[in-house]
Amino acid sequence: MAENLDKPHPTKPIVTPWHVQGNIDYDRLIKEFGTEKIDDKLLQRIKKITGGGELHYMLRRKIFFSHKYLNEALTAYETGEKIYLYTGRAPSGPVHLGHLVPWIFTKWLQDQFKAPLLFQIPDEEKVFFKKGLTFDESKKWAYDNILDIIALGFDPKKTKIFLDTEYAKTMYKTACKVAGKVTFSTAKSVFGFKNSDNLGAIFYTCMQSVPAFLPTEFEGKPTQCIIPHAIDQDPHFRVTRDVAPQLGYPKPCSVHCRFLPGLQGMHAEGKMSASIESTAVYTCDDEKTVKNKINKYAFSGGKATIEEHRRDGGNPDIDVSYQWLVFFEEDDAKLKKIYDDYKSGALLTGELKQILIDKLNTFLVKHREKREKVKDQVEKFMVRD
Amino acid sequence: MAENLDKPHPTKPIVTPWHVQGNIDYDRLIKEFGTEKIDDKLLQRIKKITGGGELHYMLRRKIFFSHKYLNEALTAYETGEKIYLYTGRAPSGPVHLGHLVPWIFTKWLQDQFKAPLLFQIPDEEKVFFKKGLTFDESKKWAYDNILDIIALGFDPKKTKIFLDTEYAKTMYKTACKVAGKVTFSTAKSVFGFKNSDNLGAIFYTCMQSVPAFLPTEFEGKPTQCIIPHAIDQDPHFRVTRDVAPQLGYPKPCSVHCRFLPGLQGMHAEGKMSASIESTAVYTCDDEKTVKNKINKYAFSGGKATIEEHRRDGGNPDIDVSYQWLVFFEEDDAKLKKIYDDYKSGALLTGELKQILIDKLNTFLVKHREKREKVKDQVEKFMVRD
Incomplete structure (x- = not known):
């Protein structure tokens, strides 16, 4: 069944x-992007x-809440077909906590499926889309960001990173x-291109499709690809899915995560932004x-x-510190206690913030140690022509 | 002085x-494409x-009748700057006599200027523009066509050929x-793209610009490039000239040749077409x-x-056999005698055709011998990543 490539862009947010x-309505996004909810039935299937x-x-x-063709990918896996993972990072600045979210999950998928991973670093993308970024800067950030990627523990034998x-x-x-x-028509309706956009911006989506079609080069036959990514990247993979059968490939599966809110909350700045420092915590922040x-x-x-807080309790659902703990505190029981205590007023905002600060600093201190240690491991991961 | 990229497409021809x-009016083309005539003064300068x-x-x-920035390129050469040549061939079928015209001239320029030559084989171009052509076919034709190129005698030490x-x-x-x-705006006005054109077709011109900016990769500094080509390719290089200063390069110089008419004459089919066999003589035609x-x-x-012919004489100016001799008979005196004799009626059409047949077959028999001989020379010319 062909996807409708002609879906209108969401206007607001x-x-x-x-x-x-803006304040993202994820249910609305699923509808507008034409993706499917990851429901409890699907979760049970993944568990099994x-x-x-x-x-x-x-x-x-x-946090991974939406998908496209995940059932098909799981069926392929169950029937003994090879699967592999593909994700990426456009290098235009330092890595922040939001970037880590799909990668942490990708690492889990790699462990679960013993799957190869292609990690794309599209060093040309932001040159087209971010005014003033040069290839030199983009390459510098690429090799900086690769340390954050490797530090997450991907298997060097199964992971290929490339610019x-x-x-x-x-x-x-x-x-x-x-x-x-x-066609340009399709690109225009998927990405909203205008006449003033440059030819690189228009062509770029083709390069983002490539890793979904690469394994042939290595293994001689089309292979099922699973792409964990934040939902904003789905328009690229909508194009990829449309093209796949025409090139003789299975449609790649996407699994979509929510955005880690910026420090001011989703209603203010949208997702954490690498270019607005006050919205983001970088992995290199001491x-x-x-x-x-x-x-x-x-x-x-x-x-x-x-007094008011003790009496009426806080609202964890809009509290950014709590929301961040949802993304980074793995222990459900701990997280629930924090939620309940904040809601009841037993936990004050300063105390909640301190829990988050401790959690992040514990993680980041270790992350930076690993980041240092992997500096001589980079070449084990890189593939180049 | 910026060129007007917004020039309208010639509508007819x-x-x-x-x-x-259609029947090409070359003076009109110079005006429409915004190029300049190669006049006698410029010829004298080249001679010197x-x-x-x-x-x-x-x-x-x-036959080379038009140019852009040739004076600037010659000045660069006179003041001791390095120059190099760039031409190409999009491989979608066998080489015909029309293809050889700019290459024969490029070989002369290489000899005169002792200049390096980049010979681009854009094996992706016709995949975008010619319905049904695959990369496999395009590659097959590339390596077939390269034999014709090398057979013309380019210096293997100074010539790099690449797909x-x-x-x-x-x-x-x-x-x-x-x-x-x-911008897409620019591409649209230069090439007349429509919404139904594919993203490859839209991006391709960027790849055709590249050899005008490549020498930096080899020699560390921007170098003056001279591009001999048929005038229909000028829209690509109009874009290249516009971009060059923005990338820190001198504007490349183009020298433009007329089209070898198809066998039916320019008024019928336009230029010789590789895909309409009855318009073309291929180098492999026995x-x-x-x-x-x-x-x-x-x-x-x-x-x-x-009787009529003997009495009133023929018209060499519309006679395709004569026109072809203008492209392939190097001896001015011989050519003039043919012209005069045909015009006076002393030379009959059958005799004129026989002169052309002999001329071409002499050339082609030798060309095919060289083509065979160079089969083991290809790797001396190829550059790959």
């Missing part, structure tokens, strides 16, 4: 591969297929095959910076005075 | 990089710079730099085929009867 703004152990907390909490410009001999021909199947940012900026669901 | 049709010897017959006869898909690691990044500077094609198809400027 804005969610495109380059811009997320991955050996019956506990599902990843990002599934349990529906588009360094892997272009392998990629360009496949990108051309995709390009030949996508302990004091993390503490200061959260104390200063994290939008609070608490009451105006301690 | 049609001359675009993908389609040439190339040592004062006889100019190539394609210059003397104004876009095989050289994409080197080319893609530069193509992206070009792509970032060209002696009998050449003889039959010319006798059967070559449009004649002769009269209806021998």
Whole structure:
């Protein structure tokens, strides 16, 4: 069944591969993007297929909340077909906590499925879309960001990381095959291109499709691909899914995560933004910076005075510190207690913030240690032409 | 001075990089494409710079009739700057005589200027523009066509031949730099793109620009590039010239040749077409085929009867056999005698055709011998990533 590539862009809030703004209604996004909910039935199926152990907390909490063709991918896996994973990172600045979300989940999928992973670093993308970014800067950030990626523990034997410009001999021909199947009309309705957009921006989506069609180059036959990514990237993969059968490939499966809110909350800035420092905690932020940012900026669901808060309780559902713990505190029981205590007023905003600060700093101190340690591991992961 | 990229497409006759049709008015084309005539003053300058010897017959006869920035390129050469040559061939079928015209001239330029030559084989171009052509076919034709190219005698030490898909690691990044500077608006007015055109067709011009910006990769600094090509390709290089200063390069110089008419004459089919066999003589056509094609198809400027022809004379200016001799008979005196004799009626159409048949077969028999001989030379010329 062909997807409707002609879906209108959501007008308010804005969610495109380059811009997320406003208070996101994820149910509405599923409808507008034409994707499907990850429901409890599907979660049970994943649980069974991955050996019956506990599902990843990002599934349990529906941080990964939407998908396309995940049932088909699981069926392929069950019938003994090879599957592989594909995700990516456009390198235009330092890695922040929001970037880590799909990668942490991808690492779990790699462990569960013992699956190869293609990790694309499209170093040309932001050159087209971010005014003033040069290839030199993009490459510098690429190799900086790769340390954050490797530090998450991906299997070096099963993971290939590549920059588009360094892997272009392998990629360009496949990108051309995709390009030949996508009209400007389609690109315009999927991405909202205007006449003033540059040719690189218009062509780029073809390169983002390529890793879904790469394994042929290695293994001689089309293979089922699973792509964990934030939902804003889905328009690219909508194009990929449309082209796949025309190139003789199965449609790749997408699994979509929500956005980690910026420190001011989703209603203010949309998702965490690497270019607005006060919205983001970077992996390189030291302990004091993390503490200061959260104390200063994290939008609070608490009451105006301690007395009021003790009496009426806070609102964890709009509290950014609590929302971040949903993304980073793996222990359900701990998380529930924090929720209940904040709601009842037993936990004050300052105390909640301190829990988050401790959680993040514990994680980030270790992450930076690993980041240092993997500096001599990079070449084990890189593939180039 | 910026070129006007917004020039309207010529409507009738049609001359675009993908389609040439109708009776070409070259003066009008110069005006419409915004190029300049190669006049006698410029010819004298070339003569002086190339040592004062006889100019190539394609210059003397104004087969190369138009240019852009040739004076600037010659000045660069005179002041000791390095120059290099760039031409190409989109491989979608066998090479015909029309393809050889700019290459024969390029070989002369290489000899005169002792200049390096980049010979681009854009094996993706026709996949975007010619319905049904696959990459496999395109690659097959690429390596077939390369034999014709090498057989013309290019210097293996100074000539690099490459397929876009095989050289994409080197080319893609530069193509992206070009792509970032060209809006869809510009591409639309230069090439007349429609919404139904595919993204490959739209991006492709960026790859055709790349060889004008490649030498940096080899020599560390931007170098003056001279591009001999048929005038229909100028829209690509109009884009290249516009982008060049933005990337820190001198504007490349184009020198433009007329089209070798198809056997039926320019008024019928436009330029010789590789895909309409009755318009073209291929380098692989054997002696009998050449003889039959010319006798059967070559449009004649002769009269209806021998008596009439002897009395009133023929019209060499519309006679395709004569026009072809202008492209392939190097000896001015011989050519003039043929012209005069045909015009006076001393030379009959059958005799004129026989002169052309002999000329072409002599050339083609030798060409095919060289083509065989160079089969083991290909790797001396190829560059790949």
